[in-house]
Amino acid sequence: MTPATTGTSVLAGGMPVEEFRRAAHEAVEWIADYLVNLRDYPVLAQVKPGDLSGQLPKAAPEQGEPVDAILEDFRRLILPGITHWNHPRFFAYFSITGSAPGILAELLCAALNVNGMLWKSSPAATELEQVALGWLRQWVGLPEEFFGIIYDTASVSTLHAIAAARELADPETRAEGASRNLVLYASEQAHSSVEKGAIALGVGQKNVRKIPVDASFRMRPDALGEAIRRDLSAGRKPFCVVATAGTTSTTSVDPVPEIAAIAREHSLWLHVDGAYGGSAAVIPEYRHVLDGAALADSVVINPHKWLLTPTDLSAFYTRRPEILRRAFSLVPEYLRTADDPRAVNLMDYGVQLGRRFRALKLWFVMRYFGRERMAAILRSHIELARQFAAWVEADERFELAAPVPLSVVCFRMKGPDEPNRRLLDAVNASGEVFLSHTVLNGRFVLRLAVGNVATGRADIETAWRRIQAEAATGS
Ligand SMILES: *Cc1c(COP(=O)(O)O)cnc(C)c1O
DSSP: OOOOEETTEEEETTEEHHHHHHHHHHHHHHHHHHHHSGGGSOSSOOOOTTTTGGGSOSSOOSSOOOHHHHHHHIIIIIGGGOOOTTSTTBOSSSOOOOOHHHHHHHHHHHHHOOOOSSTTTOHHHHHHHHHHHHHHHHHHTOOTTOEEEEESOHHHHHHHHHHHHHHHHOTTHHHHOOOSSEEEEEETTSOHHHHHHHHHTTSOGGGEEEEOBOTTSOBOHHHHHHHHHHHHHTTOEEEEEEEEBSOTTTOOBOOHHHHHHHHHHTTOEEEEEETTGGGGGGSGGGGGGGTTGGGSSEEEEOHHHHSSOOSOOEEEEESOHHHHHHHHOOSOGGGSOOSOTTOOOGGGGSSOSOOOOTHHHHHHHHHHHHHHHHHHHHHHHHHHHHHHHHHHHHSTTEEESSOOSSSEEEEEESSOHHHHHHHHHHHHHTSSOBOEEEEETTEEEEEEEOOOTTOOHHHHHHHHHHHHHHHHHHO
16 A cells, blocks of 8 residues: 655655654644743733734635744744733633643544544544543542533533423423523522523523522522522423532532522422532542532533643533433434444534544543542642632731632722722733732622642742732832
């Protein structure tokens, strides 16, 4: 057999193989240097809108270009416009990182480029997904009955939870279209993806009840019960409640056991959004973060948020996979193959047909770190957040704006909002650290999130020194 050639070169993926080897080695060298020297980069991209697009041609090239030129432009043009989520002083939103084993798996995943829509379309992709999610299920202490599937994001996982809930409560909707009468409950601190899911599925924004929270930003079960009773007496049909284990603003954890009892009383689907907080259950002394989740119908945890897995990878668990399947499968029962029932076809469990081999990176990450080291890393993030919170409390100019149950600190300078806004802008303009903000009880609050594999005590010391210095000059 003669291999494909161009001139005298053997081609690999459309590129002369020697060129591919050289460019790939060079890219890996660059990645290794980048990961070692992250602190030399400004965390936040120091560019203005249009800076990059103005430098790029208006149309793609007619003739191909050398890979060296593309790599050079990656360094020269693209990198300055990158906000470095990998930077150990990225404290904004939820600080996330990939990790070296995750990067290697992504490289191999791109090389294989399989589509895991059916078991048969790549058996290892489907089976490794089941195995890796089984391992993760054990790490966080969910019962064995939970079936796991990977979606791209928690938003999409939650959309699927709501779709399954609707299928259970109102099976006609699948064929007939939107039902007007269904009502969904989540706390006023729940992630916007809950409301987006309700919009996308035709439940309607008006039918999402935002349940008030207590002083620690946790859903109030009494208020949930009341809201359900009000809707029932108005002839509406409560069908789903979303509890959050680790809310996006403050990482508050809803009282899931109480919420589960109410959900059971009214036969509602209970979905637990543990996109961020669920990962903490890997630490034995933080298992309580998922208290009550075993009673839920579905749970989402994002390994791409706090388990060192490169984005994107969201783990969705449900104890009722047959309902999820009923919500989405278009394969009539009589066409189901009499194959081995263990041969799951993941395309039947959601909107998407094609699926990336995401499980590979989770498997690499879990094997490489192991549970103990993973737990130690997450524990260190929580300790760093606690340390930072202690500094905030010890400085009389500042106050904590919420409890610190996990690795996020919400804090502010005492007094009006405006100086706090200026403080955040000044701190971020330094390029040294990147923090974000939220609004709690109507007040502007700074937010420091720890979650990066490389973040150490010196990094939060730098952040606190910078904040103190800017607070001193700004006041
Ligand atoms: C981040 C977050 C989400 C959304 O996650 P994506 O994967 O970006 O969709 C949902 N819920 C909570 C609680 C989150 O913190």
